Amino acid sequence: MVAALGVFLLGTMTYRYSVKGDEKSPFLRIGRVFVAAVKNWRTTPSPIIIEEEAHATLPHNSSEQFKFLNKALLSPDGSKEEGKVCSFSNIEEAKTVLRLVPIWVTSLGYAVVYAQISTFLTKEGATMDGTIFPGFEILAASLQSFVNLSIILVIPIYDRIFVPIARAFTRNPSGITMLQRIGIGMLFSAICIVVAALVEMKRLKIAKEYELVDMLNVTIPMSAWWLLPQYVLSGIADVFTVVGLQEFFYDQVPIELRSVGLALYLSIFGVGNFLSSFLVSVIEEVTGRDGKNSWFADNLNRAHLDYFYWLLAGLSAIALAAYVYFAKSYIYNRKSTT
Template identity: 70%
Template structure:
């Protein structure tokens, strides 16, 4: 890391810097639009919006969506506050970011599901038979199957799936970015269903061999049972994670590319926090009165299968909400979708 830092610092002199003078940062510009729109919330819509729409600068659909932000243009319609006037470009930037919020919110459950691959999946693997060809593999190494499935499926997606989809939809990309994201969400539901079934089988095996109260004992069930749910996660990543990155990068103005990528990354950061919160709530709700919680330290008395079924249900609701919002979404770059 120290060597990499030195190379990075030496290379900074060769970078190309974009000098924009006194131009405000994207966060300041977007924030100012919301502030000005809030200040003018009682005012009538600015005439400049109508003029620009008639002139072709704004589409009628674009000007009507989130029309309350158009009031940030009131200064251009006769207000004397020259210092805080928002341009049409700034208002459109704010709308572009706000337009992404429903898509962002409906992807949080996918991030919650994704968080389980490095937590409870590993905890399951610890209790199972991990001996392969005379040695025992670490339970955490099972996460490598996600990477393997990604590497194996990408050529299939690029060389087989896309050409077939292109022949049906007549679109260069085969399917749209939003359809790609939705497909990955559907696969995440399947992965949770598979995980719940495998966990139920693991609990039944523990009861069959009398190992329920022996949490340190190895259950005579091969760890290979967990591979399908890891592999499904990898295939879902090819659709959803790549689709999200492309979508949030593409659907913002050029000056807001970094904001778009930060929104994409924040899905998994916030999703991990929500996963922890959900686990804490369920832990408190299912423990007490002498009952073991769904996440008991003795995994043979826990009910991770219930948790996986719950996540599958939440993912189904998420997918329905996602499909609803995609119908009303206005693309910024229709030609690239």
């Protein structure tokens, strides 16, 4: 780490940067548009139309979507005062970000499933037989390494096999579009959680058959390798969705808003983890009343993680359907603007 810090500090002398004077932060510019539009929401459209015609405030290629933000062009009294109203470019920036919101929201379904890889799947693995061969046992937490291994294996296959084949059909240099890549990854994620539910059902069945339900420290006679397909499917989903989301939110915003795009991308996984925790808390409260074993009981053999996985599978299906709808709408609106 010290060596890396030294190289980093030496590199700072070669960085290119530009000083843009009094230019405001993109977060501030976008926020100002929304605040101004809310303040002017009672303003009638007629003054805006007059202003547009008289001063050519909005060019002919102005986005027809989210036209309510155009009210940020006026001050509350209907006049256009220099320095107190937003510019056309500011409004278009706000519309660009707002256009990404439906994709952001529907991607949260993927992020919630993504959060389970390092939590409940690991907890399941701890109850199963991790023996690879006599004398060598893999730890439950180490099973997560198969996500990274599958990513390493799938990326070359994606780049060297999938993309050329897809390119032959779609004539797209990337094989498929960024939105298609995200959607395929969300589909793999939904399949992953369905497999997780089926495997957990089998684990609970074996625990009952061997009468091990109430024996907390006894290993279930079921190989931990049953969890391998879930980790592999999660890795494949990452290759499509995680990379696709990063490319999409970075590419679909103006250069000045690239930091905003990356912030939106990263916030998907942060908010997804919070939503996962919220779901667990609510379900724990509802299913654990009156002294009953909740879906997340400390004794996993008495719990019902399979029910939780089926719930996530349903949410994933809804999120995927909504994503397909909003992706089509996004493409249509992008074409209409250009």
